[in-house]
Amino acid sequence: MDSSLDVSLDRSSSEPLSAQIAGNLRVAIRDGRLAPGARLPSWRDLAARLGVGRGTVRSAYERLIDERLIVTAGAAGTRVVAQPARAESAAAPAPTLTAPLSGLLHDFSAPPLPFEMGVPAQDAFPAKLWSRLRARALRTGAMSPVTYPDPRGSATLRSQLASYLAIARGIHCAPDQIVLTAGYRGGLGLTLAALQLAGRTAWMEEPGYMVTRTGLQLAGLRPVPIPVDAHGLDVEHGLALAPEAALAVVTPGQHAPTGVPMSPARRQALLRWAVRAQAWIVEDDYLSELQLQGRAAPALAAADRHGRVIHIGTFSKTMSPSLGLGFVVAPLALAERFAEVAGCLAPAPNLVTQLAFAEFMAEGHYLRHLRHMKTLYAQRRDALRARLGPQADIDAMAGLAVRLRLPPGSDDRAIAAEAVRRGVAPSSVSRWYADPQQHRQERGLLLGVTNLTEARLAPACDTLMALLAEMR
Ligand SMILES: Cc1ncc(COP(=O)(O)O)c(C=O)c1O
Known part of the structure; x- marks a missing residue:
């Protein structure tokens, strides 16, 4: 050398x-x-x-x-x-590729902006407690035998969930009917892989969750938009528009994005259709008990006597999407198939998170956290309504967002995009429609309330109102 x-x-x-x-x-x-x-x-x-x-x-x-x-x-x-x-x-420079869900989420690397939907209150997340439970779970996980874990997820957590679902959502199931997943989307992927419906038609709520719509298409199904009215998905319309459907995906607890719960009559009509047509129903229970007014109705799966409903839960709204944790409750006759698919294609996510969450539930923190979030979000919603004032055309509470109507035909997408450039992130109502042209009267902005701390509320509203005044 x-x-x-x-x-x-x-x-x-x-x-x-x-x-x-x-x-x-x-x-x-x-x-x-x-x-x-x-x-x-x-x-x-x-x-x-x-x-x-x-x-x-x-x-x-x-x-x-x-x-x-x-x-x-x-x-x-x-x-x-x-x-x-x-x-x-x-090395060659990395190509710039479009990130997934663009237009829905503004930036994966940045903290959420005021009005952003789908994210929980940053300031109310029990970060210290959660990191303590995770640290403990990490130690337990590291000490346990080095082997393949059950692809359905931790047996302890599945038992806890079965007990919780009986009380909170009226669903009576065995722990072995439950598979833990990476949130709702993980559950939808698992379900579509298990049902094998490529080439078939699915009823999709109109308006409805765009991720589900695209997810169905990616799995080879043909989603057909079925109108939602004040009672939820209109089953008669479904029968008229797509009688051959093999699947319906619904948000019966609180319709996304209008917030209406599916009425008891519509629930029965949907269940009767599924039995008659031998079709499946996917229940997206994204908000679970997180209902700001009154007590949440039982899940649709609770009324299913014929094993047609696949219930998907998630902790993205009640806790945080960063947990990446959810679950599927499969009808008894499908439970083994779902377990097989979990074993081969979609094993339960991160065991450490599961163990930490099992502790979180066992120590009573989950129910306490839910209660706290309901109160906090209701306060934030009221504060937002008060701040927007009587001149704002607020027509409904959409889950955890306030819906602000805009004149028919307004370019709500352009307004939402400009708002992001100014540091606030409302969602446009038209984005939730498969065919926004057919629904030109439905223009507006959805203003998520979860992140509106006292300090953020006034400047966020001022920015938004100034923008709307300019756009008019
Ligand atoms: C209708 C609906 N379903 C499900 C989810 C949650 O999905 P995930 O659990 O995959 O985060 C959301 C989140 O915004 C939603 O709006």
Whole structure:
């Protein structure tokens, strides 16, 4: 090794000496000072020269061997490989690809903006408690046998969920009918893989959740928009528009995005249709008990006597989408199929999160958190209504958002896009329609209330009202 390969070490640095030695040699190889095939000194020689332990040089060499920059060849010593891998800096620039769900979520790397829908109150998330439970679960997980976990998810958590669902949602199921998933979307993916309905038609609420619509299409189904009125999805319309449907996806608890609960008569009509047509119903219970007025109605699955409803729950709204946790309750006759699909295509997510959440439920924190969120969101909704004043055309509470009507034909998407540039993020009502042209009278903005802290409320409303005044 010639003198141009001086290895300089900084003994005051927090970077370990072996990493510094490896770094020096890596640079020398990449810039050609150490040519392909060049021989490196033995550990012993280099250690003596640098005044470090042999183990230190050895671990630096092992690292470069792992990076395929050098090779050892017995008596031939250690040499630079004939063709060192290209430096990262010389690699082709990463292509810029469009992120998924663009237009729905404004930026994955930024904190939520005021009015943003679908995110919980940042300031009310029990972060300390959650990190303590996660740390404990991480230790438990690390100590447990290294083996494949049950793809349906933790048996403890599934038992807890079965008890919870009986009380809170009126669903009576065995823990083995439950599969834990990566939220609602994970549950939808699992369900569509299990039902194998590619090529068939599905009733989809109009307006309805665009992620479900696209999800159905990605799984090869043909979603047909079925109007939703003040009682929920109009089953008669469904029969007229797509009698051949094999599936309906509904949000009966609180319709997304209008917030109306599906009436008892409509629930019965939908269940009767499913039995007659031998069709399936997917119940998207995204808000679960998180209803700001009164007590949430039982789930649709609670009234299902013939095993036609696949109930999907999520903790994205009640807790946080960052948990990435939800579940599917499969009808008894399908439970083994769902378990098989979980085992082969969609195993339950992150065991640490499951264990932490099981503790969170067992210690009573979940129900306490839900109660707290209901009160907080109701206060934030009232504060928003008061701030917008009587002149604002507010026509409904849509789940955890206030709906502000705009004159028919307004370009609510352009307004929503401009709002994001100004630092607030309402959603346009027209985005929720498969065919917004047919519903030109339905223009407006959905203003999520969850993140409207006292400090944010006034400036957010002022920004929005100024923008609306300009657009008029
Ligand atoms: C109608 C509806 N379903 C489900 C979800 C939640 O999906 P996930 O659990 O995949 O976060 C949302 C979130 O905004 C929603 O609006």
